[in-house]
Amino acid sequence: MTSLDTVTDRPGAAPAAPLLAADAVSRVFDTAAGPVVALAEATLEVHPGELVVVKGRSGSGKTTLLNVLSGLDRPTAGSVVVAGVDVATADEAALVRLRQRGVGFVFQSFGLIPVLSAAENVEVPLRLLGVDPAERDARVADLLDRVGLAAHARQRPTELSGGQQQRVGIARALVADPPLLFADEPTGQLDSVTGRQIMDLLVDLVHGSGVAAVVTTHDPALMARADRVLELHDGRLGHPPKRHGRHAAEG
Template sequence: MRLADPWSTTDLTDAAVVRAASVSRVFRTPAGDVHAVTDVSLEVAAGELLVVRGRSGSGKTTLLNILGGLDRPDGGQVWLGDTELTAMDEHALVEVRRKRLGYVFQTFGLIPVLSAAENVEVPLRIQGTDAAERDARVSAMLELVGLGEHGAQRPYELSGGQQQRVGLARALVARPRILLADEPTGQLDSATAGAVMDLIGDLVRSEGVAAIVATHDPLLMRRADRVLELHDGRLLPA
């Protein structure tokens, strides 16, 4: 099942949906400067699953935040297709995050008082999607991640793997072209983690999404199309 794309892709190219050029980020602290990301360049194509590996503190989260417009680099540029993300003001960045980007977090990030279906529905409510379309898209996404019978359950009634599947459905329900996942399997056992990564890979390829997954788990590397290693904020030579 492939979901229709609701927004024009004239400013995106199959060659590079996401592109970063010489991106750097320095945090100033009382103990001195922390070079979280240094001169990082990369690109990701539609339908590609890129894994960025590295130990805790290597700069993976900072890099994802920059690529997703949640943080601004001190140097370098980020493009979504031919549109420069790093040149946008905050209002434009908010619109990009709503319409083009999906996020999956290690801590699931579900709203505990909402059902699985209501959690998935949140991005569509923010976008102002009408009720009938919201219902149809939420139902389709829950089926796609294997939770069609669990829409009425609250997060505490679901297993860790099921909660992460809800998070994945929420990230993809607005039909983004780019998926960013920060340690999405960090709280899962190895079997469940592998199943979630397989699901991400399947959805990336079936939906033509460009996905960047940050992890330090070597068992997840084989699910990727490419693996880049980040060490002390720098990409190691391939």
């Protein structure tokens, strides 16, 4: 995998190649009532150090879009290349490697294992990769420190606040050093103050480390911090219409 140091944009250098390139991607589901088009000819590029927000109403296809872009699902048509892997044509072994090393996931519901401590939850991806125990410990400690939870490493999810649990989820998503991060409504279950803290953390991590991120959200504050905002409507991806006046920032 290409290291982040070699792909991050530098002044005077040629623009970095996209970490994610989707071209005319569609996803159609067969149902008893007939085919349902969840995603229709979506085209998107995401570059290192870029935070892209996708907005859209419930049922507009946001989760389907993330699943296809991240390799959790395959497109019905079109191409998706993520960190050099063509999701549409790659074999299952290549997709497993992509999910383990090429992408990280942050979920609205946190997705933590209740019986494990914060450190053990963050460690899970490294155990799956067979990383040496000493290196595992060092990387887990570093990530927990970066998300402000060094003092909570031994606490289980039930002993943490919602915001702290989401920070654990972010640390877990990044511990294997993926170049691309996906987050599905990461502030959706948090109050406005905690949500803003998580938003600040995501922005700092993306812009500070060169990770590329695609985030779905309804949060106008997060949209305001994004490098780009795209809107998904009935499975079609595009730029939201510009608004003027006091409602311009409302989503």
